[in-house]
Amino acid sequence: MAAVRTRFAPSPTGYLHIGGMRTALFAWLYARHHGGVFVLRIEDTDRERSTQASVEVIMQGMSWIGLDYDEGPLFQSDRIDRYREVLDQLLEQGLAYRCYCSQEELDAVREEQRAQNIKPRYNRKCRDAKNPSRPGVEPVIRFRNPLEGPVVFEDLVRGRISISNDELDDLVIARADGTPTYNFAVVVDDIDMGITHVIRGDDHVNNTPRQANIFKALDAPLPVFAHVPMIVGADGQRLSKRHGAVSVMEYRDQGFLPEAMRNYLVRLGWSHGDQEIFSLEEMIEFFDLSRVNRAASAFDQDKLRWLNQHYIKEADGERLALLLCQRLRELEVSLEGGPQPAAVVEALRERAQTLDELVGKSLYFFQDVGEYDEGAAKKHLRPAAGPLLEDVRERFAGVDQWAPEVIHAQLHACVEAQGSKLGKVAQPLRVAVSGTAATPPIDETLALVGKQRTLQRIDAALAFIAARAGQDA
RNA sequence: GCUCCCUUCGUCUAGCGGUUAGGACGCCGGCCUCUCACGCCGGUAACAGGGGUUCGAUCCCCCUAGGGAGCGCCA
Secondary structure, eight states, X not given: OOOOEEEEOOOOSSSOBHHHHHHHHHHHHHHHHTTOEEEEEEOOOOTTTOXXXXXXXXXXXXXXXXXXXXXXXXXXXXXXXXXHHHHHHHHHTTSEEEEOOOHHHHHHHHHHHHHTTSOOOOOXXXXXXXXXOOTTOOOEEEEOOOSSSEEEEEETTTEEEEEEGGGOOOOEEEOTTSOBOHHHHHXXXXXXXXXXXXXXXXXXXXXXXHHHHHHHHTTOOOOEEEEEOOEEOTTSSBOOGGGSOOBHHHXXXXXXXXXXXXXXXXXXXXXXXXXOOOOHHHHHHHOOGGGBOSSOEEOOHHHHHHXXXXXXXXSOHHHHHHHHHHHHHHTTOXXXXXXXXXXXXXXXXXXXSSHHHHXXXXXXXXXXXXXXXXXXXXXXXXXXXXXXXXXXXXXXXXXXXXXXXXXXXXXXXXXXXXXXOHHHHHHHHHHHHHSSSOOSOHHHHHHHHOHHHHHHHHHHHHHHHHHHHHHHO
């Protein structure tokens, strides 16, 4: 049995789309599962729109999510000579022909056909003309598609698909400038690269019969196809910017972990029983194209966030600390005099769904509390909290070992002495020290904030309470 | 318009002729508790519609509806 060879063949005309990333994942997993070869091919025959920058974006995206390739990146633009060679061969064999029809003529024909409610198709004017050439007109090359009979191909996710040749027309395979068009270049490439399984988005199903005919014309065996469904937005419409991020790099920037993204993507349109969490190894072991769903699936940010949180909880602490520091630096937050980033990560990791959130919740450990959260201050920094804060401040001031257990003990001593409850002092403290009403356990939080900063912030809160009392009076 | 494809809770999905139609996210309760979160427990919610086939259809066939894609000298 021939080794499996799959490929990912994006066109470098912008960002790396989430749907493209998932297609790449599936193709990669299929190859890895079968111990086969995964090829990266850049489809840049459209020189107008292709850019080097997008090539880099594609490669970054793949490496971020952990997809390596065994061959490539191969560029179609490097293979122009090869396409020309095949084109000549087809011309010579009469399997393709030159077409001199002008754009205007073609448009007119199409318009006419649309008006008659029939499928717009090339009228094959030049197909059998004895001498169609016109002076001064650079011809395009068209494929001489069979006129009748069915075209059949096997699709691992959809089963056998059959279409009649009389639905197809003689597509252009080379432009007037001699460059090959997509449907032709893919076929030549897939043949030359020995691709056994063509895994791509299902927007290509309708192209497949045309391509199948070219495979036949070239006397090459048909690969197995697998058309994976599209990813749509929450509203069921084609995914676009207005649904939020569509570029994988945006998700990285928003603080998603690559393993979360990968896990989310693999489960979108594919399943292995009820399993939701997959390590890379498990994905490779279990992945199978026949388990890929046929219907389009909606991108669900909430589920992605849930997975991301799962992986944040699981991730190596040092790695997260590094990511945290990196982001704090970008925000120009100084780590000076603050707690160990790794300790902050431990305190916060199960409270954040993204790295962005983690960073947002960690700010008060590293910099002064600016404005108090309005609701929190209103509720907790009230006159009644004054005596408690004063008492606990005094106790804290006398402490040598600034550690959670010690803080905890002092808190309880205070509560007892004041005949109060823990919440009555913890909440005001929390607001004083973080500006918000939600933080990790208070003893842990205070330990991380540090003794000096805690005392200062209690003082500031006391001042705030006093000022407010003055205002009310 | 023509051709092809798709259709199970709001969402991702399991199901492969006989099930109380299962899980996950979300949502709603509850427990835990100094807040938030985690965790745990419980709940809400689906076979697009109509015909067949069959003793029996979510599952097989047909039709309808809805959605998507293609019909380029884009990929």
